[in-house]
Amino acid sequence: MQSFDHLITTRPHQVRQVLISDLHLSPQEPALVQAFLALLDDCLALPALKRLFILGDWFEVWLGDDMYLSLLKEKRSEDEQIAHWLTPLIAKLKQLRINGCEILVMHGNRDFLLGQPFCNLFGGELISEPYTLAIGQQNYRLEHGDALCTDDKKYQFFRKIMRNRLTQWYLLSKSLEKRLAIADNMRKKSQQNNANKAAYIMDVNDKAVYQAITASDALLHGHTHRPDIHQATTDKKRYVLGDWRLLDEDTRQPKVSAVIGTITDDEHSDDRLNSNNLSSNDTEFELYEFECLIR
Numbered sequence: 501m502q503s504f505d506h507l508i509t510t511r512p513h514q515v516r517q518v519l520i521s522d523l524h525l526s527p528q529e530p531a532l533v534q535a536f537l538a539l540l541d542d543c544l545a546l547p548a549l550k551r552l553f554i555l556g557d558w559f560e561v562w563l564g565d566d567m568y569l570s571l572l573k574e575k576r577s578e579d580e581q582i583a584h585w586l587t588p589l590i591a592k593l594k595q596l597r598i599n600g601c602e603i604l605v606m607h608g609n610r611d612f613l614l615g616q617p618f619c620n621l622f623g624g625e626l627i628s629e630p631y632t633l634a635i636g637q638q639n640y641r642l643e644h645g646d647a648l649c650t651d652d653k654k655y656q657f658f659r660k661i662m663r664n665r666l667t668q669w670y671l672l673s674k675s676l677e678k679r680l681a682i683a684d685n686m687r688k689k690s691q692q693n694n695a696n697k698a699a700y701i702m703d704v705n706d707k708a709v710y711q712a713i714t715a716s717d718a719l720l721h722g723h724t725h726r727p728d729i730h731q732a733t734t735d736k737k738r739y740v741l742g743d744w745r746l747l748d749e750d751t752r753q754p755k756v757s758a759v760i761g762t763i764t765d766d767e768h769s770d771d772r773l774n775s776n777n778l779s780s781n782d783t784e785f786e787l788y789e790f791e792c793l794i795r
Contacts (some may be wrong), residue, residue, distance in 0.1 A: 520761075528558040645724055649701075713738065746794075
């Protein structure tokens, strides 16, 4: 697996789509936010980039779009809006969309309350899982990955409840303060439960993977924080994106590392550059380690 400090590789004009997951952004982890901003700067410099996929757990926790939209609705001061940690992200994403790059966002297990109104701020689109993406002559199945961890019975029951629209309506009807308290309580219980679980329980189940990949040529997901390329069947692969990790935290120049996906195409015609149709035999999907020095 190749490693790059930037997405501006030796073939920048060939990068057509970028896929990331499990950023777990929060104001408590400014290094991860800085790394995401750096990746967006790279995306803005890629001349042929047409899509950016964020496949779940974009945020460490998301308690509703009003976490940010309330700043606009209540007409807070411009300084207060500018000072919010999400504002720079929205500005760069909006510019990326203006440049012609679609921004497609999928729910994860930590940000399932993310809504289209927030994505509208930068022209993004919420997509449902599974999502089918044609790459070359193959169809890739994209999903966050938590639904594949079927050995974790308690979590799957919890997931079913939390993804229910009635449950989400109930949560969003609570004040933001109460939602924060609920989320904090749920986080503590989750940490306690996970501490007593065997490692395999929190990984994907082979049978679930086989069922998921049956109608596709490849499977791509995140969630497990175990980036790798697996042979799912004799002729089909399972690609796992990585979580964004802060390395060497105690050094003068810590580093954020993440395994991301890129789709490249050797074609250079104007028709190809202005199209999302990646059916060419020259189209390739690869995993890369993206690294960002934190200054």
